[in-house]
Amino acid sequence: MRRLILFGVCLAAALGLIWGCAGMDYTSVATIALKTAPKVAAASREINDSEEYYVGRAVAARILGTSRLATDQQLTLYVNEVGQTVARKSTRPNTFKGYNFAVLDTTEVNAFACPGGIIFVTKGMVQTCASEDELAAVLAHEVAHVANKDGINSISKARWTEVLTTIGTETAKQYAGPGGQLVTLFEGSIDDVFKTIVVNGYSRGAEEAADTQAITTLRNAGYDPGALASLLNKMMAKGETGAGIFKTHPPTADRLAKVKATAPAGTPDKMEEVRTKRFKSVKL
Amino acid sequence: MRASVWLRKPRCWLLVLGLAALLCGPGILAAGMMKVTQANQSMYGEPNFSGTPIAPVPSGTEVNVVTISGDWYQVEYQGNKGWMHRQAFAQVQAPTPSLPGMLFGGGVQQTKSDEVALAGKGFTPEVEASYRQKNPGANYAQVDQVESFQVDSAKLQAFIKEGGLKP
Numbered sequence: 499m500r501r502l503i504l505f506g507v508c509l510a511a512a513l514g515l516i517w518g519c520a521g522m523d524y525t526s527v528a529t530i531a532l533k534t535a536p537k538v539a540a541a542s543r544e545i546n547d548s549e550e551y552y553v554g555r556a557v558a559a560r561i562l563g564t565s566r567l568a569t570d571q572q573l574t575l576y577v578n579e580v581g582q583t584v585a586r587k588s589t590r591p592n593t594f595k596g597y598n599f600a601v602l603d604t605t606e607v608n609a610f611a612c613p614g615g616i617i618f619v620t621k622g623m624v625q626t627c628a629s630e631d632e633l634a635a636v637l638a639h640e641v642a643h644v645a646n647k648d649g650i651n652s653i654s655k656a657r658w659t660e661v662l663t664t665i666g667t668e669t670a671k672q673y674a675g676p677g678g679q680l681v682t683l684f685e686g687s688i689d690d691v692f693k694t695i696v697v698n699g700y701s702r703g704a705e706e707a708a709d710t711q712a713i714t715t716l717r718n719a720g721y722d723p724g725a726l727a728s729l730l731n732k733m734m735a736k737g738e739t740g741a742g743i744f745k746t747h748p749p750t751a752d753r754l755a756k757v758k759a760t761a762p763a764g765t766p767d768k769m770e771e772v773r774t775k776r777f778k779s780v781k782l
Numbered sequence: 783m784r785a786s787v788w789l790r791k792p793r794c795w796l797l798v799l800g801l802a803a804l805l806c807g808p809g810i811l812a813a814g815m816m817k818v819t820q821a822n823q824s825m826y827g828e829p830n831f832s833g834t835p836i837a838p839v840p841s842g843t844e845v846n847v848v849t850i851s852g853d854w855y856q857v858e859y860q861g862n863k864g865w866m867h868r869q870a871f872a873q874v875q876a877p878t879p880s881l882p883g884m885l886f887g888g889g890v891q892q893t894k895s896d897e898v899a900l901a902g903k904g905f906t907p908e909v910e911a912s913y914r915q916k917n918p919g920a921n922y923a924q925v926d927q928v929e930s931f932q933v934d935s936a937k938l939q940a941f942i943k944e945g946g947l948k949p
Contacts, residue, residue: 548824548838549905556913558928559920567924578933579941587948600928616928630945665904681912684905688913720947769946776945 542662547594547614550650554614556688557649561602561610561618561696568601568621576780577601577619577637580630584638585615587718589711590645597644599637607733610695611640613650625782626732629766630773631725635716639726642711643695648704652694653687661687706753713761722770723761730754731763816855818843818870825864829854836864 545553568574581599585591593615602608605622612618617640619633627633643649661683694700700708709726717723734754766774818839825836829851837860839845845857845866854865914922942949 546904552905552907552910555910555922555925556920558925559914559922560917562921562924562928563919567927574931575933578931579938582933582938583942583945583947595929598928598931600931616925661904678912680905680909681916684909684913685917687905718948720942720945773945 542659545650545653545658550647551594551614553650553653553684553687553691554612554616556684557612557691557695558616558618560688560692561612565618566603568603570601570781573601573621573624573780573782574599576777577624577633580634581617581637581641584634584715584719584721585641588638588641588645588715590641593644597641607736609636609640611643611649612695613644613647613691615644617641617644621782626736627729627777628732628774629725629770630777631716631722631766631770632729632732633777634719634721635712635726635729638712638715638719638721639708641715642708643700643704645711646704646707648700648708649691649695653690657683657686657690702750702753706756709753709757710760713757717761720769721773722764722766724763727754727758727761728763730757814847815844816847816857816871818845818866819872820870823866823870825857825859825862825866827864829856829865836862839866839870 578599581597585597595614597615597617599617599619601624602618602620604620605625606620607622607626609617609619609623617637619636619640623636624633627636661680664679664683699705712726713723716725731754734751818841820841823839823841825839825845827836839859843859845859847855847857848863849856853868855868855871857864857866914920939949
């Protein structure tokens with residue numbers, strides 16, 4: 499009997515050892531170093547929605563570091579209502595934390611889409627629009643940039659590969675501090691996106707794709723799809739170059755021709771007049 | 783005959799039950815409420831890291847584990863159902879002393895899954911916090927203000943209706 503109990507205890511101890519070791523795998527540092535590179539390659543991935551969100555917040559914080567928000571709550575509410583109306587009919591109605599629209603207190607004519615869904619439109623841009631439908635066209639165009647991930651995709655591939663390599667190491671936590679490698683890479687990513695959306699502008703291909711998508715969104719939301727052509731026409735007529743939306747969104751003759759061919763500016767219907775009336779009732 | 787006599791003794795039953803508990807332990811422990819022990823964890827719609835996270839789940843939160851499929855636990859949290867990786871519930875364990883470790887300078891714990899190493903990290907709130915500390919000129923206060931502005935759903939529907947737009 500004692501032998502049987504002894505056998506049972508030994509068996510339990512052996513099982514305990516096997517179980518205890520199953521979740522842990524200790525190996526030398528050299529072995530891990532050798533294994534790290536193929537691991538990173540195997541687990542390579544695109545930037546995910548939450549990471550896009552944090553990049554977008556940082557880009558927005560940088561923009562708001564030099565530009566002021568408009569304090570007019572009525573204007574902010576109105577721009578958000580128009581923005582949400584088009585965003586829900588876009589190809590990407592939901593982002594990680596949703597869309598938010600804000601007005602920048604400047605006469606410069608511009609609009610920016612931060613990755614993840616924070617969209618800025620300047621007071622100057624709102625003043626350039628003659629109707630709610632034209633404002634909706636601007637916002638639908640910016641929502642299309644978010645939906646197409648044009649901002650986040652401007653992070654260089656080499657930088658993102660370095661991010662994956664850094665976070666693939668076993669000691670990644672050490673890199674998340676203020677002086678860490680991951681924060682440096684995050685800063686570089688913000689620079690990449692900021693340069694694209696504020697300084698250099700998107701590629702012409704990205705702009706044309708956003709135009710096409712904006713027209714579809716306007717149609718799906720019930721706005722006049724010709725409002726984009728009408729707005730671009732007005733912007734070209736102004737003829738300003740080198741700053742504002744003309745730099746980030748060059749309304750070239752080719753681009754305008756394509757927009758007009760897809761959705762020419764039309765005569766406003768009765769409901770559009772109702773919308774224009776409420777647009778004009780918002781004090782700027 | 784001898785075996786059946788042996789099984790009638792209570793002490794032997796205790797031994798058998800102990801062995802059964804050892805073998806079935808992980809399954810029993812995994813069911814029911816479990817506490818998230820790791821920071822920056824999220825609940826996913828599918829049992830993989832490639833999708834969009836449904837919601838962040840803070841460290842210390844207790845979630846109800848419904849089912850387990852491999853490394854993924856289907857959980858209920860704040861009325862939503864989703865999937866969390868087992869790593870979110872990992873217990874911090876001190877390394878066990880080992881002879882090779884003592885001889886060659888100690889061991890380093892290695893995670894089991896390649897995905898875990900990458901998906902739980904990246905651009906996280908921790909990185910944002912460090913970035914903010916490093917870049918005091920970035921105006922996060924106003925970003926929070928922009929994000930806090932919400933349009934009431936009923937008011938938006940009224941706005942859409944008033945403008946003759948599509949609901």
